[in-house]
Amino acid sequence: MKPLLALCIYLSAFLLLSACAQESGTLIAQKAIPEEHVELPVFPDVVQPEAPAIPVYPEISKQQFTWITEDGGQSQLDFNPRVDILFVTDNSDSMKAAQANLIKNLNRFTNGITNNRMIDYHIGVIAPWDKSWNDPKNKKSDAYQIGELRFAKTASGADTPARFVTKKDSAAVLAATLKIGVAPYTAGGPETEEFFSPLMAALEKTGRGAANEGFFREDAQLVVILLTDADDSSSNITYEQMAQALVDFKGGRQDKVSVYGALVNKNTPEQFKDWGLRVHPTYHEECFTPAKKRIAGKCLEGFGPDKLEAMIVKANEGSGNPSEIRAKYIMDIVSPDFGKNLGKIGDSITVKTLEKQIFLSQIPRMDNGKLMVRVRYGTPDVLAQGKGQLIPNKVDGGWSYNPSSNSVKLSGNIKYEYTEGARFAVDLIPVPLAN
Template sequence: MKPLIALCIYLSAFMLLSACAQESGTMIAQQQLVDEKAELPVYPEVQQPAQEPLPVFPEIPKQAFTWVTEDGGQSQLDFNPRVDILFVTDNSDSMKSAQANLIKNLNRFTNGITNNKMIDYHIGVISTWDKKWENPESKKADPYKIGELRFAKTIAGTETAQRYVTKKDSAGVLATTLKIGVVALKDGGPENEEFFSPLAAALENNGRGSANEGFFREDAQLVVIFLTDADDASSRISPEQMARTLIDFKGGRQDKVSVYGVLVDAKDPDQYKDWALRVHPTYHPECFVGQKNNGKCTGFGPERLEQLIVAANAGSGSPKQIRDQYIMSIVSPSFGTELGRMGDSITVKTLEKQIFLSQIPRVDDAGKLMLRVRYGTADVLAQGKGQLIPNKLSGGWNYNPSSNSVKLSGDIKYEYKDGARFAVDLVPVPLAN
């Protein structure tokens, strides 16, 4: 028992000593913390400076824009759409029914052109040429030289002193003028029809005192229409050269030239074609062995004329699109409808207009172009009024920044006024200092 009692006394004494040591350590640590705090410096209270009031800035006034009107005295703002339409007509013997079909449906072609009060038109006709007539001893049925405009005719069919038809002439005068008739080969008619050579001659023969004087006007749209069941047989002019000649004639402006064709197609039956386009041993010996068809030829079309039409109307679409738009069939069952569509196309092209601006228009904060176009007489425009032309591609105007110009489409519905012109109003971009 004594050893056990001694052990208990020893443990109790040990625990008591440990507790006293822990308390003593805590007290010493607390005393050290108090001593450290006592040694910290005392700083004076910092005084915060008074806040200055924020400056009051004046309100920025909304920017005011000044609208200006392009000089109404500029001729480019006048609106006198002009078109010179030249028919290059085949008068060989095989064209009798085609010419009759044209005259029968002529009103459908001319309705849009002649009934539009705005359009000032010249319409004339030249005939095909055969180089054999360059021989003085050759037989020729008419007195017209290469490229000479035919004389206009009265409704009764008698020739006048005028070489072309204008707005003052009646529809009957136009019909009789375009009906030039045909000449059989035996009577001196054409065999190898040329179209490029008389067209080129017509362009050259337009000076003072010449047969075609006054027909071609510098500011007019030039439209050429071929009417034939043959192809061009000109040996000295390629289709590309002819296209270039037409464009150069209009000062290099391709947009001022349009070339159309009322033609046969390679797939049309031979009975509708000129002999030179038929699968015939005289004109296409490569298709025959002796007099027997070798089966290698399926038909011939007016390739050179088609190439010219594509080249002259370049920029109006792909070659296929150009053919579809600018060529119609001479034997079409819907000849009148297609002829009317051609006339409408010419009307739209003639009424297109481009106005070049002297200042660049500003764009507002909403991204809207600060530009407008009005149409009306000079006194109405001076009052800030007139027909407001909408800003849209079809039936209105469009701005071209690269040329700083306004392009007016040809299908705008105008409220026609005699002597009307355009006014272009804009807020100009300020010039840099």
């Protein structure tokens, strides 16, 4: 019982002490403190800082884009489509029927070129060359030197001082000029026809005072038309060299050169071919025995103007594969469709002459997938007013944009409202420069 009694005594004491402590605290809190002993701290007046001013920005408007007109006096915007057409016409005796066929169908060829008032053309003609004429012992020769343009003629066939036909001349003058006639071998005509050597010489005779001065123009399309029933016999000029010479003559611009041919082919009947392409022992011994007897199964297809065809394909590179180029640039000289095909050549020349490329000084902007470019055609005063014929944005019959060269290309079959002295204006919204 003693431990229990002790525990009770301890608890009683503890409770008594706690009650005394609470009583003491209450009494102390309730006791008044003399006023002279209170010292309150003095604080300075607190100044409330003003709220920072909210900056006022001008209202941001929607970005505006301005149309500009490419001009600056650039001659590239002028429109002076020019073409220099050089016929290389075989005048050997076997070409009499072919020349007559050319003159008969000439209007089909010239319709697109001469009737289009936009095109400024020069048309001239040279003949092939026979290397034997260089031999002083050979009394046969041509009245013209190698590569010289024939004199233009009047409608009645008389020679004129001019070397080529221009836009101001009539269709009758052109027909008379291209009808150079034929010359049998016995009368001084060529026996082995060279085409590359006189064509090369024609390019060289362009300087001041030269026979062909003024015919070739730097900014004009160059078109060569070969009309023959033979192949080239030039011994020192390859077809690659001839094609490259034409491109080099136009400053390396392949697009400024076109070469066409009205030719025979290996399957053309022998009577329509030049002797050099016929299966004959004098020219093709491989087709015959030493006794000049035809070898069975040899040379059945005959021979064609392989060198001329190869040069045409090479000169027109970029216009398709070889088969496509042959189909477009070579026609059969004895075909019943000769006139129709001649017309196609004329139309092709017209379209290419009217093509134009304009290089832009700034990159145009795209807006929702639409290229911000306009092309207008008209006289300078009309264009300055923001007017003129609006050219449609389409590849065929309009213009297209080439981003790689930043240029606008005008197709050659746009239906223009022809106006003398007209040019182009290209309007665009440029891509804004980065800050």
